[in-house]
Amino acid sequence: MSEPATNDTAQKETEPKEQKNGEQNGEEEKDKSQPAVKEMKAIVLTGFGGLKSVKVLKRPEPQLQEGEVLIRVKACGLNFPDLMLRQGVIDNPPKTKAPFVLGFECAGEVEAVGEGVTDIRVGDRVAALSESKAWAELVAVPAKFVYKIPAKMSFEDAAAITMNYVVAYALLFEIGNLKSDQTVLVHSVGGGVGQAVVQLAKTVGGVKLIGTASKGKHESIKDVAHLLDHSTDYVQEIKKEFPDGIDLVLDCLCGDDVNKGYTLLKPMGRYVLYGASKLTTGETKSLFSLAKFWWQVDKVSPMKLFDENKTLSGFNLRQLLYAQGRDQYVRDLVDRIYKLYSEGQIKPVVDSTWAFEDIPDAMQKMHDRKNVGKIILDPAKEPIPRPPEEVVEKKRKGSAKSSKENKEKDNKENNEENKDNKESKEEAKAGGDSGEKAPENGTDK
Amino acid sequence: MSEPATNDTAQKETEPKEQKNGEQNGEEEKDKSQPAVKEMKAIVLTGFGGLKSVKVLKRPEPQLQEGEVLIRVKACGLNFPDLMLRQGVIDNPPKTKAPFVLGFECAGEVEAVGEGVTDIRVGDRVAALSESKAWAELVAVPAKFVYKIPAKMSFEDAAAITMNYVVAYALLFEIGNLKSDQTVLVHSVGGGVGQAVVQLAKTVGGVKLIGTASKGKHESIKDVAHLLDHSTDYVQEIKKEFPDGIDLVLDCLCGDDVNKGYTLLKPMGRYVLYGASKLTTGETKSLFSLAKFWWQVDKVSPMKLFDENKTLSGFNLRQLLYAQGRDQYVRDLVDRIYKLYSEGQIKPVVDSTWAFEDIPDAMQKMHDRKNVGKIILDPAKEPIPRPPEEVVEKKRKGSAKSSKENKEKDNKENNEENKDNKESKEEAKAGGDSGEKAPENGTDK
Numbered sequence: 001m002s003e004p005a006t007n008d009t010a011q012k013e014t015e016p017k018e019q020k021n022g023e024q025n026g027e028e029e030k031d032k033s034q035p036a037v038k039e040m041k042a043i044v045l046t047g048f049g050g051l052k053s054v055k056v057l058k059r060p061e062p063q064l065q066e067g068e069v070l071i072r073v074k075a076c077g078l079n080f081p082d083l084m085l086r087q088g089v090i091d092n093p094p095k096t097k098a099p100f101v102l103g104f105e106c107a108g109e110v111e112a113v114g115e116g117v118t119d120i121r122v123g124d125r126v127a128a129l130s131e132s133k134a135w136a137e138l139v140a141v142p143a144k145f146v147y148k149i150p151a152k153m154s155f156e157d158a159a160a161i162t163m164n165y166v167v168a169y170a171l172l173f174e175i176g177n178l179k180s181d182q183t184v185l186v187h188s189v190g191g192g193v194g195q196a197v198v199q200l201a202k203t204v205g206g207v208k209l210i211g212t213a214s215k216g217k218h219e220s221i222k223d224v225a226h227l228l229d230h231s232t233d234y235v236q237e238i239k240k241e242f243p244d245g246i247d248l249v250l251d252c253l254c255g256d257d258v259n260k261g262y263t264l265l266k267p268m269g270r271y272v273l274y275g276a277s278k279l280t281t282g283e284t285k286s287l288f289s290l291a292k293f294w295w296q297v298d299k300v301s302p303m304k305l306f307d308e309n310k311t312l313s314g315f316n317l318r319q320l321l322y323a324q325g326r327d328q329y330v331r332d333l334v335d336r337i338y339k340l341y342s343e344g345q346i347k348p349v350v351d352s353t354w355a356f357e358d359i360p361d362a363m364q365k366m367h368d369r370k371n372v373g374k375i376i377l378d379p380a381k382e383p384i385p386r387p388p389e390e391v392v393e394k395k396r397k398g399s400a401k402s403s404k405e406n407k408e409k410d411n412k413e414n415n416e417e418n419k420d421n422k423e424s425k426e427e428a429k430a431g432g433d434s435g436e437k438a439p440e441n442g443t444d445k
Numbered sequence: 446m447s448e449p450a451t452n453d454t455a456q457k458e459t460e461p462k463e464q465k466n467g468e469q470n471g472e473e474e475k476d477k478s479q480p481a482v483k484e485m486k487a488i489v490l491t492g493f494g495g496l497k498s499v500k501v502l503k504r505p506e507p508q509l510q511e512g513e514v515l516i517r518v519k520a521c522g523l524n525f526p527d528l529m530l531r532q533g534v535i536d537n538p539p540k541t542k543a544p545f546v547l548g549f550e551c552a553g554e555v556e557a558v559g560e561g562v563t564d565i566r567v568g569d570r571v572a573a574l575s576e577s578k579a580w581a582e583l584v585a586v587p588a589k590f591v592y593k594i595p596a597k598m599s600f601e602d603a604a605a606i607t608m609n610y611v612v613a614y615a616l617l618f619e620i621g622n623l624k625s626d627q628t629v630l631v632h633s634v635g636g637g638v639g640q641a642v643v644q645l646a647k648t649v650g651g652v653k654l655i656g657t658a659s660k661g662k663h664e665s666i667k668d669v670a671h672l673l674d675h676s677t678d679y680v681q682e683i684k685k686e687f688p689d690g691i692d693l694v695l696d697c698l699c700g701d702d703v704n705k706g707y708t709l710l711k712p713m714g715r716y717v718l719y720g721a722s723k724l725t726t727g728e729t730k731s732l733f734s735l736a737k738f739w740w741q742v743d744k745v746s747p748m749k750l751f752d753e754n755k756t757l758s759g760f761n762l763r764q765l766l767y768a769q770g771r772d773q774y775v776r777d778l779v780d781r782i783y784k785l786y787s788e789g790q791i792k793p794v795v796d797s798t799w800a801f802e803d804i805p806d807a808m809q810k811m812h813d814r815k816n817v818g819k820i821i822l823d824p825a826k827e828p829i830p831r832p833p834e835e836v837v838e839k840k841r842k843g844s845a846k847s848s849k850e851n852k853e854k855d856n857k858e859n860n861e862e863n864k865d866n867k868e869s870k871e872e873a874k875a876g877g878d879s880g881e882k883a884p885e886n887g888t889d890k
Contacts, residue, residue, distance in 0.1 A: 177619065177620075270758075271747070273751045276748070297746055297748055300746075300747070300757070302716070304759070307761060307764060309764060309769060310759060313755070313756040313757075314750030316751050319712070320754050326712050326713060329713060
């Protein structure tokens with residue numbers, strides 16, 4: 001599955017200051033003399049930056065509000081926006097709200113329902129697309145973002161399928177209007193959405209898939225007719241193979257891949273931008289690179305689209321759900337996806353399942369594009385055993401400092417980590433684990 | 446149906462110089478001593494500009510080439526691109542090729558087939574989307590642009606349905622991916638494409654149509670829930686009625702309506718530009734207005750589409766067929782449309798049928814947006830009787846001049862007409878027919 005984590009930042013610990021600020025229960029700071037608030041384990045973002053910004057902490061259990069559903073979490077989904085949020089590339093929840101509990105996706109059992117919730121009952125097995133807060137033992141989510149899962153769907157599958165397949169379904173069928181025998185280019189085809197696209201495309205006859213992925217994982221990727229290495233001149237390779245162009249480009253990278261994707265379209269072709277994962281690579285950490293990243297994306301005149309018979313689209317599930325109020329639209333997609341699952345037409349590919357405490361390794365794996373399929377977090381799973389000296393070392397350092405000092409240290413480490421990012425590689429400095437990862441690393445950039 | 450034409454430029458005449466230059470038969474100038482070339486009646490564009498550029502002339506019958514189908518034309522479709530071509534707004538066929546026979550659409554009986562044509566036989570009833578040349582008694586069209594029509598489809602219906610419904614079908618279902626209960630804004634809903642959109646939208650349950658059309662013809666337009674006058678602040682009216690936005694905007698106007706249309710979209714909404722009919726109004730004749738027209742159309746970043754969950758598309762059937770080689774794609778759409786017709790699900794709305802000689806009136810009607818549904822030209826129809834003095838006057842003038850002089854006169858008239866266009870109204874100067882049209886005119890701008 002994966003190599004043992006050597007990063008020592010995610011040990012269980014409590015951090016009283018943050019606990020008091022907790023936005024989980026939506027309440028003001030409580031008097032310590034009141035009955036002790038029940039606590040739970042959660043993955044908390046304490047600042048913005050590298051892996052060290054993410055900690056497993058004790059947090060107060062959420063208090064159920066009107067219209068909400070309280071879920072006992074059994075499995076969580078790791079998604080690319082989690083990495084972008086951690087790095088501060090996306091700003092929702094806003095940076096000012098840190099520390100907060102991370103996580104947009106989970107599945108579990110309903111423990112309680114708030115006033116006004118009618119469709120969901122205690123004991124129901126559900127998935128949720130929560131606006132953060134999902135990576136905890138308990139989460140309270142507005143009912144409009146909670147979906148009952150089919151009887152035969154495991155919690156792991158539910159956490160693997162819900163977000164990625166909603167995105168993939170929207171890309172292929174809602175925006176892409178995919179028809180049989182069409183050609184589709186999918187970037188990062190090994191990722192969670194990429195693998196969902198592969199499965200959903202198979203439900204349509206004769207679709208030819210072209211996928212980009214790092215060379216190292218080509219062998220692990222199934223059902224993609226044309227696998228290309230993104231670091232090569234993939235545009236020329238595709239033009240050679242498909243001189244008439246392709247029907248649909250699904251781009252989660254952004255940057256200069258936007259213009260490249262547009263160029264590859266045949267007349268009546270569609271380009272869809274649904275992510276900007278290039279923003280999380282080290283090379284865009286400098287202001288110059290960041291500006292270049294934005295400059296590279298050409299604005300397009302509708303009159304050019306008219307001349308060329310082309311379509312440009314954007315898809316952003318988080319905006320759709322949390323800013324644009326289209327939760328019913330998303331619910332319809334979830335229904336269709338669960339139906340396909342129940343019919344046996346799709347089965348999510350799970351790359352690996354991790355304990356909360358191993359979140360740095362899980363994130364690093366996604367950042368390095370080493371996963372094939374979904375990365376799952378399981379709050380009940382035992383963490384990978386660490387070399388004892390590291391734990392001791394960590395405890396020794398940690399106990400000698402106040403929480404304030406700890407925070408300063410974290411910030412310093414994060415800054416150092418940002419420097420590392422300039423080398424196009426995000427590593428947990430403290431761990432020095434590059435040696436262990438070397439066999440996989442060679443071909444991954 | 447319509448008022449008698451008073452424009453005197455479209456009388457049958459022969460113009461020997463143009464006849465010799467004819468690109469219809471694809472041959473070099475012939476020696477007059479050879480057997481006389483058979484002639485036919487055709488609507489010829491002699492230059493670019495106003496209605497006087499269009500003449501009914503005798504032309505040599507086309508000679509069939511390999512891969513072509515010779516059609517005895519029974520009905521022709523008038524489409525907006527014909528007006529744009531006449532005014533020189535679109536350049537295909539290129540201006541240098543004038544004079545040439547106009548017309549992108551016709552239906553008739555197959556009189557002969559060229560070498561290599563296998564699917565179509567002599568006697569077949571067909572429609573054709575020809576790259577010009579369709580408005581003649583005979584036309585030779587590459588077989589790839591010729592479609593056999595259902596047994597029960599009249600030639601008039603075939604000429605009314607083929608181009609408009611292909612466009613409408615592509616807009617609604619191929620690009621728009623229309624679903625039940627969605628809202629659609631259609632500009633110029635009274636036009637040929639607009640009326641096709643209305644009929645095709647009815648095949649989907651619960652679609653709410655919003656249409657713009659000049660107030661004067663609102664009464665004649667059926668099945669459109671929300672009819673608005675384009676000259677009012679339609680954006681505000683729509684926002685009031687549909688505060689969440691609309692799902693699909695179909696825009697044949699261009700200019701500032703592009704940005705307005707984009708603004709009206711709800712998240713997951715789509716805007717499609719499929720024409721630029723505003724370019725043919727008098728107001729864009731000045732260079733300043735023309736520049737303003739282009740400036741008004743905002744370029745859009747794919748990243749904005751990503752944030753807003755929106756789609757921008759262009760559709761241009763002529764480009765698709767004649768420049769981009771997607772004739773098989775269009776053929777599939779034609780098949781689907783003819784099937785819907787055979788099933789009785791659609792029935793084209795024909796506004797009026799005109800003799801070739803009455804083409805100026807037919808074009809004027811479309812230009813003034815006075816038609817509801819398709820305008821058809823019938824080569825066998827008798828022209829509307831003209832006041833005898835005008836015919837006499839015309840003949841007297843014409844016979845006194847050489848063909849070269851005639852051409853100079855035409856150019857001069859065209860220039861004068863362009864001046865008229867600056868007054869936002871295109872009229873046949875010689876006819877002085879504004880009095881007769883006054884009752885309809887009042888609300889049309």
